[in-house]
Amino acid sequence: MLIRCKRALLPVMAIIWGTGSLAQTYPDKPVTLIVPASAGGVVDALARAYGDEFRKLTGQPMVVVNKPGASAMVGTQMAARSAPDGYTLLMTQATSILNGPLMTKKMPYDARRDLAFITQVGTGNLVVAVGKDVPARNMQEFIAWAKANRGQVNYGSYGVGGTAHLVSAYLSSSRNLEMSHVPYPGEAPEIQGLAGGAVQCAIASAGALAPHLASGRVRALAVIADKRLAALPDVPTMAEAGLRDPEFRPQSWIVLMAPAGTPQNVLAFVEKTSRDIIHSTPMKARFQAYGIEPVGNSSAEFRHNFEALMPVMERLIKVSGAAGE
The missing domain is CATH 3.40.190.150 (Bordetella uptake gene, domain 1)
Known part of the structure; x- marks a missing residue:
């Protein structure tokens, strides 16, 4: 009986020894x-x-x-x-x-x-930004301005299906803004389009936007983050800006x-x-x-x-x- 038990345990012990050996x-x-x-x-x-x-x-x-x-x-x-x-x-x-x-x-x-x-x-920490000619200093002002110009506002993205596209489309739909999507083949051309006025709004990374924010060609309205960014301490999160939908959380x-x-x-x-x-x-x-x-x-x-x-x-x-x- 004891011999049978020992034989039955052999496969189990082999697995244990093999697993332990792999871990070591x-x-x-x-x-x-x-x-x-x-x-x-x-x-x-x-x-x-x-x-x-x-x-x-x-x-x-x-x-x-x-x-x-x-x-x-x-x-x-x-x-x-x-x-x-x-x-x-x-x-x-x-x-x-x-x-x-x-x-x-x-x-x-x-x-x-x-x-x-x-x-x-x-x-990734993303920023909702607008061009210098957009008369909005925060998200609520931007939403009011976009509604007043419904159907005439364009937003850029760094590609179809990316976070910038999805969140901007949700903002447009949920706030009834009727903005139009302009996809770019990457973040750099997207930001150039924003800085040059081809689009009025765009979502992009904080690092890529930094030089354009510093030059004043674009303006940050909010960050898609759980807390404010050290690099942009005066820019509120989307929740702080009054947009608390889960769709505006970091993705x-x-x-x-x-x-x-x-x-x-x-x-x-x-x-x-x-x-x-x-x-x-x-x-x-x-x-x-x-x-x-x-x-x-x-x-x-x-x-x-x-x-x-x-x-x-x-x-x-x-x-x-x-x-x-």
Whole structure:
């Protein structure tokens, strides 16, 4: 009887020993970090800074692989289909796990099924800005002015389905402003359009707007953030400006994920290490330079925030008409 019990326990003990061994040795070779964005952008820069700190803490290099395309879905799909052994991770904007699936009928992956949630790296701080010729100093004045000029106001965005488009479309629809959308092929031309008067309103990152705010060519009315920005202490949040709809909460996340099926102890190790990295002095400097608010929450908190934001994004995409574009 005792022999039978020992034999029955052998497979279980093997699993335990194997899991413990993996926890003790991971990582014992370089880790690949897939970034579904071009080299030189904000996500790429943060990924490389993260990789440097990861090497310092673990002794193993992190290889950043840029796989842009299809609104970040190419790289995200590549990560979802990678071996779930902890040696392939994904750092991406939330567009590829939130906006894309809601806008595309035939998705090549399902974030809930095919990816493991690790942590939210940071949240982009966006600013609602107007051109210098718009006679509004705050959001309420802008809404009143836009209503008085209903059908004649244009807003810019850095692409169909992006946060700038979705939030601006919701503002127009929910406040009955009848503004027209002018999409640009990126944030830089969007801001040039605002500064040049081609559009009267635009939502863009604080860092990209900074020189134009300093020159007086554009004016900041509010920030899409949970608290005021250190760089713009006199500019209220949307909630402080009287727009408390959940659609005006921050949505521009940068997140860290892994292929589904990655061992839990490896995910726990990466989560703990990542949270230490995110709150390290070198990373804080990078976040500040790019106008990103560091997060570094738990995988459970990340998943909770994802589920809470999904219905909000569904409403925004429906209002914007971006689905299927």
